[in-house]
Amino acid sequence: MATVVKRLVSYSWQCPRRIAPRYTPTSAIPWQRPFSSTIRPFKDDKSDLREEWKELIEDLQEMDPETFKNAIESGGGMEIDKDDMDLEELSEFDIEPPEPKQKIGFWGDGEEELGADEDYYGDDISALGHGELEQHRELREYARLAAWELPLLSKLAKPFEPPSKATPLRFRYTTYLGENHPAAKKVVVEFCASDMPNLTPQQKDKLIKLAGVRYNPSTDIVKMSCEMFETQAQNKRYLADTINNLLAEARDEKDTFADVPFDFRHHKPKVRHEFPKEWFLTPARKQYLETKRQQQLEKDAALETKGKLIHGAKIIEEALVNQLAAMPVPELVEVAPTRGRGKQRLR
Template sequence: DEDDYQGDDISSLGHAELEQTREIREYARLAGWEMPLLANLTKPYTPPTAATPLRFRYTTYMGEQHPAQRKVVVEFDPQDLSLSPAHTQNLIKLAGVRYNPTTKLVKMSCEDHETQAQNKRYLGDTIKALIAKAKSPESAWLKDVPVDFRHAKPKKRYQFPEEWLLTEERKKELEARREA
């Protein structure tokens, strides 16, 4: 009988709000006391070297299972692969629409297999096969094929109109309009 609500307690909505406040305070304490300690664990950025021309990107959903989690994306610059100029051109032609002439990167992705490791392995094998094909004497016919960049549409850059710039004269003009 003592456990019954006697009007002397807050409602379940009030308890939920208190719980949310506790959670916010906990994260505020973490941000104030624990996060500054992470600065001791920082490492200086080292750009990719000639020994590591491939850049792999993974997606993680922090403890949740998600179908897109197995996807692996690889990017590389064909110039970084230490190929001859003719072989580099062959590789670009073989990569086709996966080569972006603006960024000069080949971008490939795979999500066909169950795990990220399998997809990464598949991408690595595919890149090895592309390089082998670009270097092979059988690819001599590629020198007659023109490079086709029709797929790469340059992004249109719009210029900010000069008359929209907020100069002192423009500020006075706008103030006068507001007062009228």
Template sequence: MAAALQSFRFAVRSCNCRHISPRHVAKSIGRGREFSTTPQRWLAASIEEIEERLSKAAATNRDAAEYMRVSKETEEELAALEESMQQEEEESRQRYAARHPPYVLPLRRKRLKDTFMNMGDPEPWEEEGMLDDDHDDMTSLAHGELEQHREMRHYARLAAWEMPLLSKLAKPFHPPTADMPLRFRYTTYMGEQHPAEKKVVLEFTPADMPDLTDIQRDKLRKLAGVRWNPEEDIIKMSCEMFETQAQNKRYLGDLVDKLLEEARDPTDTFEDVPFDTRHHHFKPKLSFPEEWNMTEQRRMELDQYRQAIAEKHKQLEFAEQLVDGIKQIEEGLAKQEPIRESLPDMLLGARRPGLKGKRVSVRR
């Protein structure tokens, strides 16, 4: 049996068979030998190519060795640096722990059971670890006073240091001329946001409007309607429809231009329309009477009247016809004393404040 196997091995080795590739393989790039029965042969490389490849491999090996050496040194330096940083961090943590020891809450004792023996005693666990209360803190009212004082000091600093800087922005006052008949009034709340800030009020007098005749001025007053004050001859109107003061002012200016344009329109002058003043309440203006003014003649008349009254009183006093009020009061008090003495004791005792009457029940 062994001889048969040995002969089969020699037969297989002597057989020159073509290598059979697997069923599914990747095709090589390039042209292959499709109808050849001999194995594929490659061209042998020259000595120069082999030496060039060997030199490249040697250079690559040197670069790899240099890279490995540098990376190893870098890793060693990083490890040493990390170790030193960890050591410094541990030392700083120890120093901080030595300077600032952690706060440890005091251990509270167990609350004792309420019995007859400890009734009314303060509980030790309630006031343990607490600071003594000196009752020296301020009340809420005092804190409010301090807050008001701080606010006053703040505005005092503004008045002392920042208000003088506003003098640089001051402009000289120039009274309005005849070319500026419109007067606008604005409202500000000193930095606060308020819905009434956008309101603009316009006032003007029809007599000050230029290039208008008397008939046109009367027409302007009639067109203004309830916005015309007949006593002061002033037309007043306001606007707060828009978000800003400039928009409201622009609207009022356009409205005045439209009124002037309608007043100058010669098609209808409104001369047949009377003035309507029902919207205005005319208040009576009282003046001091001329008869009440103190003059020299009036002063002399008053002096003479007072002297005549004084002489009349003297005459009545001499004739005992003048009524003396003090004497009349004394006489009235003297008449009441005999009446009080004539009252019985029973009635006087019942009127004493300390005594009370007897209660009597009545059956019905």
């Protein structure tokens, strides 16, 4: 309950206050200006301050500069008179109990760790603002680091050495820059089957068959990973042991696996289509195509002049004309007048 109230108070701090607690009201009835934006007139106690300052300056002037000097040289504080440190009476051994804790305020009731209620004097930005500033400071800190510290890292750089024949294994680790991540413990190892030392071709084949789907026939690389164990080191150890076992098995002549065919069903080689070289329009090819087209035109023209070019439409027309010509001309026959006895209809 108290927390909610405390939070309410903290939010209320972000709003302009009506009552400033720095002064004590002079009259019994406080003068209130709820909507005023000007500064309250406070009691003028500047004259007292001036006197205090005067005193302090005089005291400082009276001080012997030698004392300071000695103190600095001896490396300690000011000399303490040791004679005064004697403890004679029993009562002097009594240790005063510590001062009672500050009284817990109204808003901290039930939650002592929140401490006493704070007073707000209207001279600070809100907690949200502080958060923003904090973030900005943090960013600036990293920017400073990037500008000043990171270039120094180049001093630590080592020249790249390509892996040699003696180091055919390539391990891959993953870091999440200090964060906890379930995959941070994972270790992946890759090695080329042909790079493994002291393997006859038959043993290499057996190694590939044992590796199963972990073998990629396009690249000749076996890839294995492990995240069984809690730590990276354990996983790496396991991988190394597995590879050793694989090699030992591959070298085992008892069963050479010669009768087992390779199984690459897990691998689908990527098809790459390349633009055919012959299709590139080089000047020579352009020239060739141009002459070919010219020859075609000439060929057609020659056929046309010889009358051997075949026009489909013309052939059909000719055939139709010939058909008509071949058809027997219908003979006109004189119609004999009807001499029927029937009634003739006149119109």
